[in-house]
Amino acid sequence: MRDSSLLWILLAVIGVALLALLTSRDGSVAGLPDGQFAQLAYYGAWGVGIGASLFLLRSVRLGEALRHAAIWAGVFLVTIAGYAFAPELLAVKNRMMAVLVPGSVVALPSDGERRQYMAVRGSDGHFHLSGTVDGESVSFMVDTGASVIAMDRAMAQSLGIDTDALSFSDFVQTANGIARSAPVFLDSIRIGDIERRNIRAAVTDAEGLDTILLGMSFLNTLTSYDFRGDTLILTD
Incomplete structure (x- = not known):
């Protein structure tokens, strides 16, 4: 040869x-x-x-x-x-993947203490994150104006939640205002390698969200979340 x-x-x-x-x-x-x-x-x-x-x-x-x-x-x-x-x-x-693949949540180099993950703002101006709810793949939209994780009836039903058994007696604050809602607890929320169990959420008595709002009931469990221009840094 x-x-x-x-x-x-x-x-x-x-x-x-x-x-x-x-x-x-x-x-x-x-x-x-x-x-x-x-x-x-x-x-x-x-x-x-x-x-x-x-x-x-x-x-x-x-x-x-x-x-x-x-x-x-x-x-x-x-x-x-x-x-x-x-x-x-x-x-x-990882940074290239975050830019090229919408919804990607990529790991940043670890400083040895806290794990950090990055996402890039979508073309609509919002941060969309791919993740799972109770093992089902979903898309989240970060909404710091939402007090809890929120979804509409159709989304809840697709996740196996029996919406007919819910009592829509509460109210939830979202970026679009206050909506009637029913409280629920989700067994598992996973975004990247960040997982939280038994998280408070709400099913709104409305249609048209077409996504799951990632509200403060999840964001407040993080060490920090930082908006840096067109990037979002989640610190576990």
């Missing part, structure tokens, strides 16, 4: 590994955590390169050997740089 073929194979392996790291959305690649996969790719590239160099040096002259060594050294420098800056690359990947 010629040296150029080995070089392109190694570059392809490195490229595939970097692409896998940058496009992973759940913090893992091939069942391995991002960091462990990056480490495996790093040492694998070293192993392939060393083995290829030993193979090539068996049949080439000194001048060619030095040229090959320079090429492989360049490849190793790129590999080392990719491994050394893996956390920064993953942070860039």
